[in-house]
Amino acid sequence: MNLLVLLKMVPDVVEELEIASDGAGLDMDVARMALSESDDHALEQALLLKERMGGTLAVLAVDAAEVDDALFTALAKGADRALKVDAGEVAQLGTRALADLLSQVIADGHNLLPVDLILTGTQAIDDLDGLMAPLVAHQLGLPYIAIVIQVTPDPARRVASVVKEYPGGVRGRFEIDLPAVVGIQSAERPPRYVPVAKVRAAMKTQRIETVQAPTLADGGTVLAEVKSMSKPEETGRAEMIEGTPEAASARLCGILAERGLV
Amino acid sequence: MGVSTICPAPAPTAMTLENLFEFPEGRRLLTCLQCGVCVGTCPYGDVMDFPPRRIIAMLRAGMIEKVFQSESLLACVACYACMAKCPRDIRLTEVLLPLMKEQALLRMPELPGELQKALQNTLRYGNPMGESSRKRAAWVKTAGVPIRIFQENPAPADVLWFVECYTSYYPRGQDCSRATARLFHALGVDYAILGNEEKCAGECGRLTWEPGLFETLMDYNMAVFQKYRFGRVVTSCPHAHNAFKNRYTSIGFGYELDHTTPFLGRQLDRLRPLLKRRLDAKVTYHDSCCLGRQNEFYDAPRELLRAIPGVKLVEMTHNRVNSICCGGGGGGMWLDTYFKSRGMERLSERRVKEAAATGADVLAVSCPYEISRFEDALKVLGFEKQLRVRDVTELLAESMEG
Amino acid sequence: MPGNIWVLAEHWRGKVSEITFEALALGRDVADQLGSKVEAVLLGHGVKDLASQLGAAARVISTDHEALAEVVPEVYAEALAQLARRERPAAVLTPLSNVTLGVGTLLAAKLGASAINFCKNVRVVDGKIEAHAVLYGGKIETKVAAAAEPVVLGIGPGARLADAGRSAEPPAVVDEVTVDLPEAQPIRFKEFIEPEAGEVDVTQQDVLVAVGRGIGSRDNIALAEELAAALGGVVCGSRPVIDQGWLPPSRQIGKSGMQVKPRLYLALGISGAPEHVEGMRGAELIVAVNTDPAAPIFNVAHYGTTADVLEFLPLLTEQAKALRG
Numbered sequence: 001m002n003l004l005v006l007l008k009m010v011p012d013v014v015e016e017l018e019i020a021s022d023g024a025g026l027d028m029d030v031a032r033m034a035l036s037e038s039d040d041h042a043l044e045q046a047l048l049l050k051e052r053m054g055g056t057l058a059v060l061a062v063d064a065a066e067v068d069d070a071l072f073t074a075l076a077k078g079a080d081r082a083l084k085v086d087a088g089e090v091a092q093l094g095t096r097a098l099a100d101l102l103s104q105v106i107a108d109g110h111n112l113l114p115v116d117l118i119l120t121g122t123q124a125i126d127d128l129d130g131l132m133a134p135l136v137a138h139q140l141g142l143p144y145i146a147i148v149i150q151v152t153p154d155p156a157r158r159v160a161s162v163v164k165e166y167p168g169g170v171r172g173r174f175e176i177d178l179p180a181v182v183g184i185q186s187a188e189r190p191p192r193y194v195p196v197a198k199v200r201a202a203m204k205t206q207r208i209e210t211v212q213a214p215t216l217a218d219g220g221t222v223l224a225e226v227k228s229m230s231k232p233e234e235t236g237r238a239e240m241i242e243g244t245p246e247a248a249s250a251r252l253c254g255i256l257a258e259r260g261l262v
Numbered sequence: 263m264g265v266s267t268i269c270p271a272p273a274p275t276a277m278t279l280e281n282l283f284e285f286p287e288g289r290r291l292l293t294c295l296q297c298g299v300c301v302g303t304c305p306y307g308d309v310m311d312f313p314p315r316r317i318i319a320m321l322r323a324g325m326i327e328k329v330f331q332s333e334s335l336l337a338c339v340a341c342y343a344c345m346a347k348c349p350r351d352i353r354l355t356e357v358l359l360p361l362m363k364e365q366a367l368l369r370m371p372e373l374p375g376e377l378q379k380a381l382q383n384t385l386r387y388g389n390p391m392g393e394s395s396r397k398r399a400a401w402v403k404t405a406g407v408p409i410r411i412f413q414e415n416p417a418p419a420d421v422l423w424f425v426e427c428y429t430s431y432y433p434r435g436q437d438c439s440r441a442t443a444r445l446f447h448a449l450g451v452d453y454a455i456l457g458n459e460e461k462c463a464g465e466c467g468r469l470t471w472e473p474g475l476f477e478t479l480m481d482y483n484m485a486v487f488q489k490y491r492f493g494r495v496v497t498s499c500p501h502a503h504n505a506f507k508n509r510y511t512s513i514g515f516g517y518e519l520d521h522t523t524p525f526l527g528r529q530l531d532r533l534r535p536l537l538k539r540r541l542d543a544k545v546t547y548h549d550s551c552c553l554g555r556q557n558e559f560y561d562a563p564r565e566l567l568r569a570i571p572g573v574k575l576v577e578m579t580h581n582r583v584n585s586i587c588c589g590g591g592g593g594g595m596w597l598d599t600y601f602k603s604r605g606m607e608r609l610s611e612r613r614v615k616e617a618a619a620t621g622a623d624v625l626a627v628s629c630p631y632e633i634s635r636f637e638d639a640l641k642v643l644g645f646e647k648q649l650r651v652r653d654v655t656e657l658l659a660e661s662m663e664g
Numbered sequence: 665m666p667g668n669i670w671v672l673a674e675h676w677r678g679k680v681s682e683i684t685f686e687a688l689a690l691g692r693d694v695a696d697q698l699g700s701k702v703e704a705v706l707l708g709h710g711v712k713d714l715a716s717q718l719g720a721a722a723r724v725i726s727t728d729h730e731a732l733a734e735v736v737p738e739v740y741a742e743a744l745a746q747l748a749r750r751e752r753p754a755a756v757l758t759p760l761s762n763v764t765l766g767v768g769t770l771l772a773a774k775l776g777a778s779a780i781n782f783c784k785n786v787r788v789v790d791g792k793i794e795a796h797a798v799l800y801g802g803k804i805e806t807k808v809a810a811a812a813e814p815v816v817l818g819i820g821p822g823a824r825l826a827d828a829g830r831s832a833e834p835p836a837v838v839d840e841v842t843v844d845l846p847e848a849q850p851i852r853f854k855e856f857i858e859p860e861a862g863e864v865d866v867t868q869q870d871v872l873v874a875v876g877r878g879i880g881s882r883d884n885i886a887l888a889e890e891l892a893a894a895l896g897g898v899v900c901g902s903r904p905v906i907d908q909g910w911l912p913p914s915r916q917i918g919k920s921g922m923q924v925k926p927r928l929y930l931a932l933g934i935s936g937a938p939e940h941v942e943g944m945r946g947a948e949l950i951v952a953v954n955t956d957p958a959a960p961i962f963n964v965a966h967y968g969t970t971a972d973v974l975e976f977l978p979l980l981t982e983q984a985k986a987l988r989g
C-alpha cells in the first residue's frame with residue numbers, strides 16, 4: 001500500500017485569536033498554528049494501515065508556522081517521508097488554493113505516485129471556501145468519501161471497504177475503487193502518543209523534504225472575499241433567569257425553542 | 263518557518279536501564295535484601311503485580327520485559343514511600359522507577375487517554391490542563407497587590423517566584439497564589455514572576471514516563487531564567503521544587519531554592535506580628551510527598567500553622583514520613599479515574615477519611631495538587647460540610663487580614 | 665432577473681431532514697431580499713413523494729436516478745452541476761451534515777463557483793449575496809462575499825427555525841427533470857450498520873442533559889432521562905455521579921471523561937469544577953440549574969437559574985413535551 005496523508009495547520013483556538021488591522025483576516029503574528037484535529041486522525045489511520053499491510057507512508061503539508069513539529073512528529077510515529085511545500089507567503093491561503101497547490105505537487109511526481117490511498121481530515125475549522133479532501137479528489141480525478149471512521153483496503157481487488165458515520169449512531173459501509181481520497185472523521189483508535197524523545201531523535205536523524213511550490217494558473221483559486229471579521233461577544237457570566245420555577249422553566253423553554261432545540 | 267516547541271535533543275549521557283549497573287546508584291539495587299518493606303509501604307503495593315521488590319528481583323533475574331507487560335508501573339504515584347523506608351537506602355523513586363516508566367511508555371500500545379492529553383498539553387501549552395499559555399498570568403490582576411512580571415520590568419530581584427500550573431490556572435490554585443502574593447507583599451519580599459514566559463517545570467513529565475518532555479521543559483525554563491537576574495527561586499509547587507533541586511542542577515541551576523512554605527517558615531519572626539486575626543479552627547496538616555518524605559520539611563508548615571492565633575493543630579494517624587499520598591504524583595493526577603475503573607481505591611479518599619477522623623475543621627496542605635484532589639474526595643465521601651481544605655498560605659493570609 | 669435560490673433537499677432513510685426545512689426558511693428570506701424565488705432540489709431514487717413536504721419552496725426540481733439512491737458526493741454534485749448549468753441559480757444551499765457533507769465543495773469545484781462554508785446567516789447587500797460564517801470553531805464571525813456566481817453556501821444547523829420552512833401545502837410546482845449520470849460508479853453503497861442497543865456516544869449528541877451531585881439520588885436520574893427523551897438527547901454526568909454508579913463510565917464528562925461540544929448542554933446540580941468544565945466548555949449553549957448563585961458553573965453558562973433541580977426538571981420536561989406536541 002502506498003499511503004499519502006495531507007496535513008494542514010490551522011489556527012490554534014486554545015490561544016486567543018486576534019484580528020489583523022485590515023479587519024478582514026487573522027493577525028498571523030499572534031496566532032499559533034496547530035495540526036488540524038481530524039488530520040491527526042487521518043495520520044493515525046494511515047499508520048494503522050501501514051502497520052497492518054506494509055507499504056510506504058508519506059505526509060505532505062504546505063509550509064506554516066509550527067509545521068515542522070507536526071511533520072517530525074509524523075516521522076517519529078512511523079511515516080517514511082515528510083514533504084513540505086514552500087509557498088512563500090501562504091499564511092492566509094484558503095483551502096481551495098492550498099488544495100490546488102497540494103494536488104499539483106502530487107501530480108508533479110516527487111515520488112508520491114503511484115498512490116493507493118490519500119487520507120486527510122474530513123473537515124478543518126478554517127475550511128471556509130471548501131474542504132480539502134473533495135477538492136484534491138476533484139483535481140486528481142479520484143473518487144472521494146468523507147466522515148470515514150474505518151478503512152479496510154483490499155489491494156488485490158483494487159478496492160477499499162470504508163465505513164462512514166451517519167446521524168444517530170448509524171454507520172454506512174461503502175466500497176470505493178482505489179486509488180481514492182478519504183476524509184477521516186476519526187481513526188479506529190485515538191491518535192497515538194509519541195514520546196518527545198522520539199520526536200527529538202527524528203529531528204536529528206530524519207529530514208523534511210522541501211518542495212518548491214508549483215506556479216498555479218491565475219495564482220490559485222480565490223473565490224470568496226472575506227469582508228470583515230469580528231469576535232462574538234464574550235459571555236462572561238450567565239444571564240440569570242429569575243422568577244418562580246414555573247416562570248423560569250417556561251422562559252428557558254422559550255429560549256430553547258427560539259434556537260430550534262425543542 | 264522557525265517556530266518550534268520541541269528542541270532537538272542534546273547527546274544522551276544519562277543513566278538507562280541497560281547501563282544502570284555502571285552507576286553507583288544503580289549498583290545499590292544489587293544490595294536489595296528482598297525484605298518487602300517497600301511493598302508494605304507502597305499505597306498501591308497490594309494491587310500491583312510487580313511492586314518495587316519484585317521489580318528489583320525481575321531486573322536482577324534479567325526478566326524485566328515481563329514487568330512492562332503488566333500495568334504495575336501505571337499505579338506508581340511517585341510518593342517516595344518505598345525509598346524513604348528502604349533499609350538499604352535504594353533510591354527507588356529517583357533512580358529505578360523513572361527509568362522503568364520511560365521504557366514502559368515506549369512499549370505501551372496505548373496510553374490512558376487522560377494522561378496522554380496531559381502530556382501533549384504540557385508540551386504544547388506548558389501546562390497539563392491545555393489552557394492558553396498566554397493566560398498563565400491572567401490571575402495576577404486579581405491579586406489585590408502589585409506583582410512584578412520580569413518581562414515587563416527586568417530589573418534584578420532577590421527572588422524569582424515560580425508560580426506553576428495549578429496555582430496559575432485553577433480557581434482554587436489561584437486563591438493560593440493570591441494569598442502567597444499578599445504574604446510576600448506584607449513581608450516586603452523583593453520578587454518577580456515569569457508570567458506568561460513560565461512553563462511547567464516538568465516534574466510530572468519526568469515521574470510520568472516522559473523524560474523527553476521533561477528535558478524540553480527544563481531547557482526552556484533554564485533559558486528563560488538566564489534572561490533575568492535573581493538570587494533565589496521560590497516555588498509554590500513541591501513538584502517544581504523537586505525538579506529544580508534534583509535535575510535542573512545538572513544543567514547549571516545554581517540559585518538558592520525554596521518552596522513557599524519553608525521560605526515563609528524562615529521568616530516567621532517577621533510574619534508572626536502580622537497574624538492578628540484569630541481563626542479558631544482545629545487544623546490537621548497533610549505532609550505532601552515531595553516536601554515531606556523527599557525533603558523532610560515537616561516542621562516549617564506546622565510552626566506556621568501554630569503561629570496563627572486560635573489554630574489548634576491535630577495530627578492524623580499517618581503523618582510526617584508515614585503520610586499517605588494524595589494519589590496525584592507520578593501521573594496519578596491523570597490516572598485516578600483509570601485506577602477507579604480498575605477497582606482501586608482513590609488515595610485522596612483514603613487520606614480524607616483519616617483527616618475527618620481527627621475531628622478537624624480544616625485540612626491544611628502545601629501542594630497545589632492536593633486542593634483539588636481533597637476537595638473532590640470530601641464531596642464524594644460527604645465530608646464537605648465538616649472539613650475545608652486550605653493551603654497553609656491561605657490560612658496565613660486569612661489571619662493577616664482585618 | 666436575479667437567479668433563484670436553490671436548497672438541496674436533504675433526506676435520509678425516507679425522511680426529509682430538519683435542516684432542509686431550516687435551509688428552506690433561510691433560502692426564502694434570501695430570495696425575498698433578492699427579488700427571486702426559493703426552489704428545492706430533490707435528488708434521490710424512489711423518493712418523489714417527499715416533494716409534497718417541500719411546500720415552502722416555490723418550486724421543487726425533482727430528479728430520480730438509481731445512482732442517487734444514497735448520497736455519494738461526486739454523483740450528487742454532478743447531478744446538481746448539470747441542473748445548475750441549465751438554470752443558473754444565484755445560490756445553492758447545501759447542508760454541512762453527515763449525510764450531505766462534501767457535495768457543496770465538489771459542486772463549487774465543478775462549476776468554478778464560490779463556496780462559503782459554516783454559514784449561519786445569509787443576506788443580500790447591494791444586490792449581492794453576503795454570508796455570515798462562523799470560523800475557527802465559533803471563535804470568529806466573518807462576513808464573506810462571493811466572487812463568482814453561483815455561490816454554494818454550506819449551512820450548519822440552526823440558521824432558521826425548521827418550523828419556518830415547513831408548509832402544510834404541497835409545493836405549487838414540481839418539475840421532474842433528468843440528469844445524465846454514468847452507469848458504473850467508483851463508490852458503491854453496501855449497507856447500513858445499526859447502532860447496538862444501549863450504545864451511546866455522548867460526543868455525538870446534539871443535546872446533553874448533565875446531572876451532578878445536586879440531583880440527590882440515583883432514583884432522580886429518571887427525571888433527567890425523561891427530560892432528555894423530550895429534548896431528543898441523552899443523560900450524562902459529573903464524576904461523582906459516575907463514581908457512585910448512577911450512570912455508566914462512558915457518560916462521564918470532563919478532564920477524565922469525555923470532551924463534548926453539543927448544541928445544548930444542560931448542567932443540572934453541577935457546581936462547575938475546573939475538571940468538569942474542561943469537558944463541556946465547548947458546548948454551543950450552556951444552561952445551568954443550581955441553587956447556589958455563586959456556583960462557578962454560572963461563569964461558563966450562557967443562561968442560568970437558581971431553581972431547585974428536582975422542582976425544575978419535571979416542569980421543563982412537561983413544557984418541552986407540550987411544545988413538541
Ligand SMILES: Cc1cc2nc3c(=O)[nH]c(=O)nc-3n(C[C@H](O)[C@H](O)[C@H](O)COP(=O)(O)OP(=O)(O)OC[C@H]3O[C@@H](n4cnc5c(N)ncnc54)[C@H](O)[C@@H]3O)c2cc1C
Binds near residue numbers: 637956
Ligand atoms: C484528578 C481529578 C479528575 C477529575 N475529573 C473529573 C471529570 O472528568 N469530570 C467531573 O465532572 N469531575 C471530575 N473531577 C471532580 C471534580 O473536582 C468535582 O469534584 C466534581 O466535578 C463535582 O461534581 P458535582 O458538580 O456533581 O458535585 P458538587 O461540586 O458537589 O456540586 C453539586 C452542585 O449541586 C448544587 N445543588 C445541590 N442541590 C441542588 C438542588 N436541589 N438543585 C439545584 N442545585 C443543587 C450545589 O449547589 C452544587 O453546586 C475530578 C477531580 C480530580 C481531582
